[in-house]
Amino acid sequence: MDKIKESKETKNIKIIYQYDGSDFFGLQRQPDKRTVQGEIEKGIYKIIGKKVDLISSGRTDRGVHAKMQVSNFVTASKIPPNRLLIALENITPTDIKILDVVEVEEEFHSRFSAKTRAYEFILTPDRSIFEARYITEIKKEIEVKKLEEIMSVYLGKHNFDGFRMVDSGGGNPIREIFEIRCYEKSNNKIGIYIKGNAFLKTQIRIMVGSSLAVYFGDREENYIKNKLKIHDPKGEKIVIDGAGLYLYEINY
Numbered sequence: 001m002d003k004i005k006e007s008k009e010t011k012n013i014k015i016i017y018q019y020d021g022s023d024f025f026g027l028q029r030q031p032d033k034r035t036v037q038g039e040i041e042k043g044i045y046k047i048i049g050k051k052v053d054l055i056s057s058g059r060t061d062r063g064v065h066a067k068m069q070v071s072n073f074v075t076a077s078k079i080p081p082n083r084l085l086i087a088l089e090n091i092t093p094t095d096i097k098i099l100d101v102v103e104v105e106e107e108f109h110s111r112f113s114a115k116t117r118a119y120e121f122i123l124t125p126d127r128s129i130f131e132a133r134y135i136t137e138i139k140k141e142i143e144v145k146k147l148e149e150i151m152s153v154y155l156g157k158h159n160f161d162g163f164r165m166v167d168s169g170g171g172n173p174i175r176e177i178f179e180i181r182c183y184e185k186s187n188n189k190i191g192i193y194i195k196g197n198a199f200l201k202t203q204i205r206i207m208v209g210s211s212l213a214v215y216f217g218d219r220e221e222n223y224i225k226n227k228l229k230i231h232d233p234k235g236e237k238i239v240i241d242g243a244g245l246y247l248y249e250i251n252y
Contacts (some may be wrong), residue, residue, distance in 0.1 A: 001118040002170060003185065009076065010074050010075060010076050011074070011075055011076075011080065011103050012072055012074055012103065012104050012105065012106050012108055013072060013073055013074075013084065013097055013101060013102070013103055013104070013106060014070065014071070014072045014101070014102050014103070014104045014110070015040070015054075015070070015071045015072065015073075015077060015088070015098065015100070015101050016068065016069070016070055016098075016099045016101075017040075017066075017069055017071070017096060017098045017220070018065075018066055018067055018068065018069065018096070018097040018099060018135075019065060019066050019095055019096045019097070019131075020065055020095040021036070021060060021061075021062070021063050021064045021065040021066065021083070021243050022063055022065075022095070022133040022134075022243075023095060024036050024039075024062065024063075024095070025062050025187075026059060026061050026062045026064070026124060027056060027058075027060045027066075027201040028058045028059050029041065029054075032106060035067075036060075036069075036096065036112065037054050037056065037071075039092060039093055040054055040071070040088070040092060040096065041053075041054050042232040043087075043088050043091040043092045044073070044075075044084075044088065046091055047073065047079065047084065047087045047088065048059075048075060048077040048079060050075065050076075050077065052073040052074070052218070053073060054071045054072075054073050055071060055073065055109060055110045055111060056069065056070070056110050056111065056201065057069060057070045057074050057110045057111055057114050057247075057250045058090075058111065058114075058117055058198065058247070058250075059118060059201065060204070060245075061201070061202055061242050062151060062201050062242070063133075063242050063243055064242045064245045064246070064247070065134070065245070065246045065247070066247040067120075067188075067246050067247065067248050067249070068099075068247065068248065068249050068250060069247055069250075070110045070250050070252075071110050072104065072108060072109065072110045079101050081103050084101045085101040087100060088101065097209070099193060107252075110181070113252050114177060114198075114250050114251065114252055115197070115251050115252060116195055116196065116197060116250070116251045117195070117196060117197075117198060117199060117247070117249075117250050117251075118179075118193060118194065118195040118196075118248045118249045118250075118251075119182065119193075119194050119195075119199070119204050119246060119247055119248050120191055120192065120245075120246045120248040121136065121191070121192040121194070121204065121208055121244055121245050121246075122134070122135050122136065122185065122187065122189055122191055122244040123135065123136050123137070123138050123142075123190045123191075123192070123244055124136075124137060124138070124187075124188055124189045124190065124244075125137070125138050125139065125140050125141050125142075125188065126188060132243065133243055134243060134244065135189065135243060135244040136240060136241045136242070136243050136244030136245070137241070138190075138212060139216065140216075141188070142190060142212075142215060143164065143248055144182040144183055144184055144185070144190060145182070146215065147182045147190075147192075147211060147215050148178060148180065148182035149216050150211050150215055150224070151180045151182065151192070151207070151208075151211045152226075153224050153225055153228070154177045154179060154180060154194075154207060154224070155177050155178075155179075155180060156176065157175070157176040157178065158174070158175065158176075158177070158228050159173050159174055159175050159180055159228070159231045160174075160175050160200055160203055160228075161173040161231040161232065161233045161235065162227040162228065162230055162231055162232050162235050163200065163203050163206045163207055163210070163227065163237075164200035164201050164202060164203050164206070164233060165201050165202045165237065165239075166233055166234055167201075173201070173231070173233075175197060175198055175199060175200065176196055176197045177194065177195070177196045178195045178196060178197070179193065179194070179195040180192070180193065180194050180195075181193040184247055192208060193248070194207070202237075202239060204245060205239050205240050205241075205242050205245065206237050206238060206239055206240075206242050209237075209238035209239050209240035210223065210224055210227065210238045211224065212238075212240065213238050219238075
C-alpha cells in the first residue's frame with residue numbers, strides 16, 4: 001500500500017467503530033498486550049507511515065465490548081477520510097469493525113467533548129456455552145422492576161470512590177448518572193441500561209455486582225447507600241463478570 005504524502009497542515013480525524021472485546025486486554029494501549037487502541041494505531045501506521053496517538057471517548061476493561069466507540073487523532077497526512085475508512089476496515093482484525101471516518105473541527109476531543117456515555121449490560125440465568133463471551137451469567141431469574149428500584153439510588157451526582165478499582169489512579173471521583181433502566185430481552189435475558197456523564201474504571205461492573213448482591217440478599221438493603229456515603233476506594237468491591245457489558249453509545 002502506498003504511503004500518503006504529508007502536508008504541513010494537520011487534520012483532526014474522528015473514527016467511529018465497534019469491537020468484540022473478548023480477545024483484547026481492554027481498549028488502552030499496553031506494552032506486549034493486544035489492545036483495541038494498539039491494533040487501530042498499528043493499522044493507521046501501516047496506512048500513513050506515521051505513528052498517531054489515538055484519543056478515545058473512554059476506556060473499556062478486558063473482555064468488555066463496544067457497540068459504539070469514538071476516537072480521534074491528529075495527522076498531517078493527505079489521505080481523505082473515505083479512503084482511510086476503506087483502508088482501515090481492510091487492515092484491522094475481524095474483531096474490530098470501522099463504521100465511519102470523518103474529518104472534524106480542530107477542537108473536537110473524543111473524551112472531553114462527550115456529553116454522555118451509555119452502557120448496556122446483558123444478563124441471563126441460563127447462559128449457553130456459545131454465549132459465554134458475550135453475556136454475563138447470574139444465579140437465578142430476577143424481576144426487572146425490583147432490580148431497577150435497587151439501582152435507582154445511583155441516579156444523580158455522587159462520589160463513586162467506593163465503586164472503582166484501587167489501580168485506577170486518582171482524579172475526580174464525582175460522576176452523574178442520568179438514567180438507569182432494567183428490562184426484559186428475548187430468550188430469557190435481562191438488559192440494564194446506564195447513562196452518565198462519564199464512568200470510572202470498572203465502575204459499572206461494581207455498580208451492577210453490588211445491586212445484584214442486594215437483590216439476592218447477599219448484602220443488606222442499605223449496602224449501596226452506605227458505600228456511596230463512605231467514599232472508601234479500598235473497601236469491598238463486588239465485581240461482576242464483564243462478558244455481557246457493552247459500551248452502547250456516546251453523545252456529543
